[in-house]
Amino acid sequence: MSKPIRFVLPLVFFLGLTFFLFQGLFSDPRERDAQTLEKPMPAFSLPDLMDPSTLHTESVFLGEVTLLNVWGVWCVTCKVELPYLTSLSKQGKRIVGLYYDQDLDPDFGTKTLQRVQQEVMETTESLGNPFAFNIFDVYRDTSLDLGVTGAPETLLIDQNGIIRVHHIGDVNPRVWEKKFAKLYDELVANTPKGVKG
Amino acid sequence: MSTSNVLLTIVSLFLAGTLFINDAYASRDEYQFSTEQQRHDFKTLTATLRCPMCQNQNIADSDAMIAHDMRRKVYQLITEGQTSEQVIDFMKTRYGDFVYYQPPVTKTTIWLWLLPVFVLMVGAYIVFTRKPSSPIEQDESAALAKAEALLEEDK
Numbered sequence: 345m346s347k348p349i350r351f352v353l354p355l356v357f358f359l360g361l362t363f364f365l366f367q368g369l370f371s372d373p374r375e376r377d378a379q380t381l382e383k384p385m386p387a388f389s390l391p392d393l394m395d396p397s398t399l400h401t402e403s404v405f406l407g408e409v410t411l412l413n414v415w416g417v418w419c420v421t422c423k424v425e426l427p428y429l430t431s432l433s434k435q436g437k438r439i440v441g442l443y444y445d446q447d448l449d450p451d452f453g454t455k456t457l458q459r460v461q462q463e464v465m466e467t468t469e470s471l472g473n474p475f476a477f478n479i480f481d482v483y484r485d486t487s488l489d490l491g492v493t494g495a496p497e498t499l500l501i502d503q504n505g506i507i508r509v510h511h512i513g514d515v516n517p518r519v520w521e522k523k524f525a526k527l528y529d530e531l532v533a534n535t536p537k538g539v540k541g
Numbered sequence: 542m543s544t545s546n547v548l549l550t551i552v553s554l555f556l557a558g559t560l561f562i563n564d565a566y567a568s569r570d571e572y573q574f575s576t577e578q579q580r581h582d583f584k585t586l587t588a589t590l591r592c593p594m595c596q597n598q599n600i601a602d603s604d605a606m607i608a609h610d611m612r613r614k615v616y617q618l619i620t621e622g623q624t625s626e627q628v629i630d631f632m633k634t635r636y637g638d639f640v641y642y643q644p645p646v647t648k649t650t651i652w653l654w655l656l657p658v659f660v661l662m663v664g665a666y667i668v669f670t671r672k673p674s675s676p677i678e679q680d681e682s683a684a685l686a687k688a689e690a691l692l693e694e695d696k
Contacts, residue, residue: 484606491593491635491636492607494606
């Protein structure tokens with residue numbers, strides 16, 4: 345083997361490895377390609393958290409651009425983002441909660457619905473209530489259909505009920521600017537006024 | 542002699558005890574199956590499906606909420622009579638290829654198979670094209686003569 349190659353080959357290998365590992369330093373291990381993007385909201389029929397006699401279906405997302413926030417009072421990060429979400433809803437954005445409770449195991453439930461409702465009321469009273477209403481994902485089946493891995497996660501759903509953004513983690517001003525703002529404004533600009541689902 | 546006998550008895554009793562404990566755990570499984578095949582499928586699936594929230598844990602081992610929910614879903618789908626492939630597809634459409642420990646061969650993942658072969662080939666090339674290093678005997682004898690001369694000088 346000629347001399348230059350003996351020096352160049354390891355160097356190229358070393359630089360390649362360095363570049364690969366350096367990139368890894370800044371990658372987010374929790375980041376996944378959401379599978380539900382550009383797909384319609386999966387079909388569901390779930391009770392309202394505060395008024396379980398009311399049933400919500402996927403049609404609640406038709407006609408209006410909506411932010412769907414997956415949350416629970418047990419989730420600390422959800423509490424952190426509540427004030428910011430409240431400020432967004434005060435700007436006129438429609439935010440719907442997809443609520444699931446960690447301690448309410450569908451098979452071996454330990455909490456009563458009243459207890460869950462009370463905790464939600466206490467939390468939203470002290471930290472702000474951004475939600476138009478909360479859909480109670482009793483068996484967490486809809487969360488599973490949405491590819492939700494935990495809480496908080498926030499989805500942007502357009503006026504046709506198509507999922508456009510799926511964000512894992514909390515929503516804050518930086519995330520809003522980066523992932524939501526542009527698309528949200530575009531969608532709202534394209535939604536005919538007065539047509540509500 | 543008798544002490545070692547007692548010891549032996551204690552150890553064997555202890556071992557027998559652990560056997561019973563294992564058995565008790567096995568019968569206290571979270572889910573009940575009507576056929577052995579279903580139980581087998583459930584075990585294999587939960588061992589090869591990956592928890593999407595945790596860092597590298599299968600859903601059988603993970604205690605995360607999502608792993609609980611996925612186990613329940615796998616159980617539900619299996620008892621509905623779906624095949625393992627259908628269950629894997631179900632999870633893949635929701636959580637992507639990430640969720641299954643066997644990666645599909647795609648343009649990006651093909652390197653997982655090609656790179657080891659490539660490295661092996663480069664290694665083989667280097668090993669087999671290497672010139673045998675020149676014998677060092679001559680150098681050694683020269684060095685020895687030099688050392689000898691130095692020793693002579695010192696005398």
